[in-house]
Amino acid sequence: MSEKLGESVHKSIKKLKVDLPSSRSWTLLTRKTSDRELEVVLSGCWCLSEELPAVDDLETVFFTGLSSVKLVVVNLERWDIGLPSYVAGLVKLGSDKGLAVSYSGLPDGALRLLAMAMASPDQDLSGHDRTLPGFVEKIGRSAIKFVRSSLAMVDFLGEITLSFSRLLAGKAHFRLSDFWLEIEEVGPRALGIVSVISFLVGLILAYLGADQLKMVGAQIFIADLVAIGMVREVGALMTGIIIAGRTGAAFAAQLGTMQVNEEIDSFRTLGISPIDFLVLPRMLALMMMVPLLTLYSSFVGMLAGLLVSSTIFDIGMFEYYTETIRALELKHFFVGLSKGMVYGAMVAFSGCLRGIQCGRNAEAVGRAATSAVVTGILLITITASLMTIIFYRLGI
Numbered sequence: 001m002s003e004k005l006g007e008s009v010h011k012s013i014k015k016l017k018v019d020l021p022s023s024r025s026w027t028l029l030t031r032k033t034s035d036r037e038l039e040v041v042l043s044g045c046w047c048l049s050e051e052l053p054a055v056d057d058l059e060t061v062f063f064t065g066l067s068s069v070k071l072v073v074v075n076l077e078r079w080d081i082g083l084p085s086y087v088a089g090l091v092k093l094g095s096d097k098g099l100a101v102s103y104s105g106l107p108d109g110a111l112r113l114l115a116m117a118m119a120s121p122d123q124d125l126s127g128h129d130r131t132l133p134g135f136v137e138k139i140g141r142s143a144i145k146f147v148r149s150s151l152a153m154v155d156f157l158g159e160i161t162l163s164f165s166r167l168l169a170g171k172a173h174f175r176l177s178d179f180w181l182e183i184e185e186v187g188p189r190a191l192g193i194v195s196v197i198s199f200l201v202g203l204i205l206a207y208l209g210a211d212q213l214k215m216v217g218a219q220i221f222i223a224d225l226v227a228i229g230m231v232r233e234v235g236a237l238m239t240g241i242i243i244a245g246r247t248g249a250a251f252a253a254q255l256g257t258m259q260v261n262e263e264i265d266s267f268r269t270l271g272i273s274p275i276d277f278l279v280l281p282r283m284l285a286l287m288m289m290v291p292l293l294t295l296y297s298s299f300v301g302m303l304a305g306l307l308v309s310s311t312i313f314d315i316g317m318f319e320y321y322t323e324t325i326r327a328l329e330l331k332h333f334f335v336g337l338s339k340g341m342v343y344g345a346m347v348a349f350s351g352c353l354r355g356i357q358c359g360r361n362a363e364a365v366g367r368a369a370t371s372a373v374v375t376g377i378l379l380i381t382i383t384a385s386l387m388t389i390i391f392y393r394l395g396i
Contacts, residue, residue, distance in 0.1 A: 025077070026050055030058065036067040040090070043075045048082040055089035069094050071103040084113040091118070156353045160283065163275045172276045182285035186247050190293060193246065197238055198230075198297040202304025205229055210313055219313045223323035226305030227298075231332045233339075235298035236290075237384055240343030243290055244376035248351035251282055252372035255355025256365040264356070274356070283348040290344030291337040298336060331396050339387055343380050350375035 026044040033039045038061065046052060071087060087103050087110070094101035103114070133141065166172040209225035255278060258264050267274045302324060309315040354372040358364050 026052065028053055030061050033070070038066050038069045039072055040069060041072045041074055042083075043073070043077075045077045046079040046083040046086065048080060050082070052082050052086055055086065055093055058090065059093060066097075066099055068100045068102065071101065071105060073105050073107070076107070079107065079110065081113070084110045084117065088114060088117055152357065153353065156356070157349070159275045160279060160349070163273065163280050166276060167280060172280055173272065174277045174281045179281040179285060182282050183289060185250075186243065186285050187289035187292065190243065190246060190289075191296070193242055194239055194293050194297050195300050197242055198235065198300040199304045201234055201238055202226055202230060202301030203308055205234065205301065206305040206308035210308070214313070219309070219315060220319060220323055222305060222309050222313065222315065223320045224327040227302055227324045227327050228332055230298040230301035230305075231328060231336045233336075233384075233388070235301060236294040236336050236339040236343055237380070239290060239293045239297045239340060240347060240380045240384075241377055243286065243293070243344065244347045244350070244380060245373050247286065248347045248372045248376040249369040251348065251351030252355040252358070252368040253365055255352060256358030256368040259355065259358045260360055260362070260365060279348075279352040279356070282352060283345060286344035286348040287341050288344075290347070291340035294336055294340030295333075335387075335391055335396060339384065342383050342387065346379040346383055347376045350379055 026046050027042070029041040029043075031039050031041070040058070069090070071090065083106070087106065091101045091103070104111075106114070163172055205226045206222055209222045210219055213219050213221055213225075255264070258278070264274045264278070267277060306317060306320050309320050310317050351372040354368040354375065358368040
């Protein structure tokens with residue numbers, strides 16, 4: 001049994017050796033078909049293992065008097081990547097000599113490989129323009145960019161609205177573990193920076209108010225200024241700006257990196273909505289946690305005002321506490337918490353928008369993170385102005 005198996009293997013090896021082509025089984029001929037046209041004929045086996053000729057060997061026959069070179073394939077036995085590589089070299093040599101090289105007679109597979117090898121991808125050279133645009137051209141470009149950006153924001157807002165409607169209908173799909181992870185990231189882990197900034201802002205408000213109120217001997221109203229200012233406006237505004245720089249940029253970088261790695265395309269291929277799976281939990285987390293951070297920020301700011309009042313301006317702690325309780329009303333908390341929720345939505349919107357719009361390289365991820373922060377702060381400022389006017393008109 002083993003002897004028969006050995007004989008069969010020996011016969012197959014002999015047969016394989018017979019079928020293998022001998023070295024240098026290719027043929028390369030050149031001939032002039034007219035005074036201004038040269039024909040290059042390829043035949044035989046054009047594989048990398050056959051010690052193919054160098055392209056520079058034909059440099060002497062590509063002389064100035066020619067206008068075109070035609071490549072002809074005759075009796076081509078076998079070929080691999082060596083054939084399109086050699087032809088690409090011929091095309092480059094002809095281009096250097098100012099000659100047009102025609103290679104339409106190649107096999108279809110070789111033509112496709114040549115097309116991919118010689119295709120030049122579009123490059124974004126916007127940052128390397130040598131000529132500066134004029135003033136009118138700058139205005140036109142800015143207007144076009146603004147319109148396109150506005151349309152993209154409206155489109156993204158529509159997708160988020162549909163995602164929220166699917167959530168209310170119980171049809172939105174995302175992992176609860178991701179949602180709680182975002183809650184932890186945007187909430188408890190942001191307490192440190194929110195505490196420092198809020199305490200310093202409370203100090204500034206207390207000193208600023210005391211400098212004006214001491215002229216009329218009404219330093220006790222420092223408590224009113226710090227309490228109402230922090231609860232209604234400053235606490236929510238500072239928290240929103242902090243979250244825009246900390247969390248909005250992180251959202252844009254995370255989604256931008258997923259865009260570079262084609263993970264978002266994979267979600268769409270699997271029939272999973274990236275808005276439901278990636279954007280919705282982040283937006284819900286910020287809309288829930290920023291109001292709580294706003295409340296915490298207001299409390300820290302009032303503590304800073306208490307510290308300044310009791311140590312610098314000789315206001316008793318009990319007096320400061322009593323005046324703070326008297327000044328604060330439920331409507332002030334309602335205004336501050338509502339602004340915090342809207343600011344959180346703006347930060348999540350800008351961060352996720354820029355992340356989804358991110359390009360396919362590392363530079364685009366950096367631009368997306370920067371743009372997310374700028375867009376978030378801009379939207380916070382706009383909504384803060386609008387909400388302040390609305391609450392003033394409503395008498396709240």
